[in-house]
Amino acid sequence: MARAEERTTALEIDPADARRLYRVMALIRRFEERTEEQYTRARIGGYCHLAIGEEAAHAGAIDPLREDDYLFASYRDHGTALAVGSPTAAVMAELFGKSTGVAGGYGGSMHLLDVERHFLGGWGIVGGQLPIAVGAALALDYTEADAAVLCQFGEAATNIGAFHEALNLAAIWNLPIVFQCINNLYGMGTSVTQASGEPEQWKRAAAYGMHGERVDGNDVLAVREASGRLLDQARAERRPALLETMTYRIRGHSVADAGKVYRERDEIEQWRSRDPITSFAQRIVEAGLVDESELEEMRQEVEVEVAEAIKEAAAAPAPDPAQLYAHVYGDEARGEQFARMDAGAPFGEREETRSWRT
Ligand SMILES: Cc1ncc(C[n+]2csc(CCOP(=O)(O)OP(=O)(O)O)c2C)c(N)n1
Known part of the structure; x- marks a missing residue:
């Protein structure tokens, strides 16, 4: 069931795909390099986590998403938003805390959001997005989408x-x-070797009877192939999966x-x-x-x-x-929506609580 493979992909893509993938990775890289500069100039406040070096993991996994799919991410989410197509200027404006930002300037770097593109955040609590994403998957299943x-x-x-x-519920x-x-x-x-009893994360899927696999997260084509295949499987067969993409953050944890x-x-x-962008460039030029x-x-x-986005x-x-x-x-004015949440409603607990207290 579970298998770990460092896949090497043959270049089975057309020139348009190659250009699109290269452009989005180049955009993420430049966006983050400029973000770092703007942060040091104090034009961006709060926390700010860069994913320089991880562009292929973002771009490759998101590329096969369809418009009706949904996307969730952690706080290291600039690449996620750019890869799903959020306007660069609106993503930068969110980092600046401006009203034209993707979350109206309320969220900042860690809480990017683009409901129109089904990107439901940007979450600052480690692991907090997983149960919420499972809820979204349950909604899709419930509505037979x-x-x-x-x-x-x-x-x-x-x-x-x-x-x-989250994995257990998704599996059962x-x-x-x-x-x-x-x-x-x-x-x-x-x-990861100091923090995880099982540092090979893909193997953890087995604990839930779920398919798990590992790919080279710096190889955008390997990530794209695995993500596309597993998303297809999820849509058609209702089979969840754990995909581990191996990569490296070149910068520190946060700025x-x-x-x-x-x-x-x-x-x-x-x-x-092993830069994911230069290595991809070399492959597509050579091919x-x-x-x-x-x-x-x-x-x-x-x-x-x-540059325009910053301006x-x-x-x-x-x-x-x-x-x-x-x-x-x-x-x-809409207090009635909470009426059922009163201690006594709808099952009369208020009375029982009162009588218990007196
Ligand atoms: C529940 C919770 N515990 C601790 C933190 C503090 N914290 C923020 S990021 C982080 C490390 C998370 O690392 P990882 O999940 O590997 O993501 P990465 O930052 O490497 O992308 C920690 C412990 C937090 N935000 N939420």
Whole structure:
């Protein structure tokens, strides 16, 4: 059932796919490099987690998603939003906390959101998105929708109780969901081998009778193939799966961490030499799918796109302070919706509680 394979993919893609995948990875990379600069200029506040080096894991897994599928992610979500097609300017504006941001400036870096594109967040609590994604998969199954959920999370989330509850429910209810563990080898500063009793995360699927597999997360085609196949299986056969994509975060855990104290320089250099974007570029040029000049053109395009996004974000208005509590509390005028939640309703508990107290 479960198998671990470091797949090597033959280049079975057409030039349009090659260009699209390259462009989205180049966009994510440039976006994050510029984000880092803007953060150090204090134009972006709060927490900010970069996924430089992990672009293939994001772009490859999201590429096979259909418009009717749903997507969830952790707080390391810039690449997720860009790969699903959220406008670059709106993603940058969200990081700037501006009202034109994808979450109206309320969410910031960790809480990107694009309901229109079925990207339901950006979640800051480690593993918190897994049960919610399972709920979305249950809704799809309940309404007999022919769609699936892709739920991304880091490998440290597999040690959280919610991970086990989520996988168990997905397995016993046969839900259409693919759990994508983006294994970048470290939590905040603890390596996966120090933190996980079973560091090969794909094997954990076996505990729930679920299919698990591992692919090279720096190989965008390997990730895309596995994600596409497992999403198809989830939609058609209601078989959930755990997909482990092996990658590395080149930067620290967040912009507040240089990432050098707990990692050896050689290790970082070794992963740098396996850069997912340059290696893909080399493969598609060698295969004759694109010219180097086309790649250069795309790099210039994304450079301009990100520069424009920064300009727009800087000029955009901040959210109206009067709206600070919007979406936090329910509408008082609609109190009847909570009537059934009173202690006494609907089963008369209030009376019993009172009589017990007196
Ligand atoms: C429930 C919970 N515990 C602790 C934290 C603090 N925390 C934030 S990120 C993180 C490490 C998570 O690592 P991983 O899941 O591997 O994802 P990565 O950051 O590597 O993408 C921790 C412990 C949190 N946000 N939520």
